[in-house]
Amino acid sequence: MSTFKKKQISLYLILLILGLTQTALSKENELNSLIRKMCILGFNTEMQTAKITPPQGMADFTCNCFLEKVSLGFDLDTAQEECKTKATTEFGFKKK
Numbered sequence: 890m891s892t893f894k895k896k897q898i899s900l901y902l903i904l905l906i907l908g909l910t911q912t913a914l915s916k917e918n919e920l921n922s923l924i925r926k927m928c929i930l931g932f933n934t935e936m937q938t939a940k941i942t943p944p945q946g947m948a949d950f951t952c953n954c955f956l957e958k959v960s961l962g963f964d965l966d967t968a969q970e971e972c973k974t975k976a977t978t979e980f981g982f983k984k985k
Contacts, residue, residue, distance in 0.1 A: 921956055928952035944980045951976040 932948045951972050958968035976982065 921960070924959065925952050925956055928955050944982060947976055947980050947982065950979060 929948050929952050932943075932951055936943050936948075954972035954975055955968050958971060959965065963971070
C-alpha cells in the first residue's frame with residue numbers, strides 16, 4: 890500500500906472519529922438540556938406548591954448544581970438534597 894493511500898485512510902479514520910465524538914457530545918448536550926429543563930420545572934412547581942417566591946437566580950443555581958452532581962455519578966436523591974442545601978445557604982433563602 891502506498892504512503893499516500895495510508896495517509897488517506899488515516900485521514901478518513903480521524904474524520905470518522907471526530908464525527909462520532911461530535912455526535913456523542915451533541916447527544917450529551919441534548920440530555921443535559923432536557924435534565925436541566927425538568928429540574929427547573931420541578932423547582933418552579935415545588936416553589937408554587939409551597940407558595941414561596943424564590944430569590945432570582947436560585948432555580949438556575951440549584952439546577953446547575955444538580956446537573957453537575959448527577960454527571961459526577963451522584964444518585965438523584967442525594968444530588969437533589971445536596972443542591973437544595975447548597976442553594977439555601979448560597980441565597981440566604983428564607984420562606985416569606
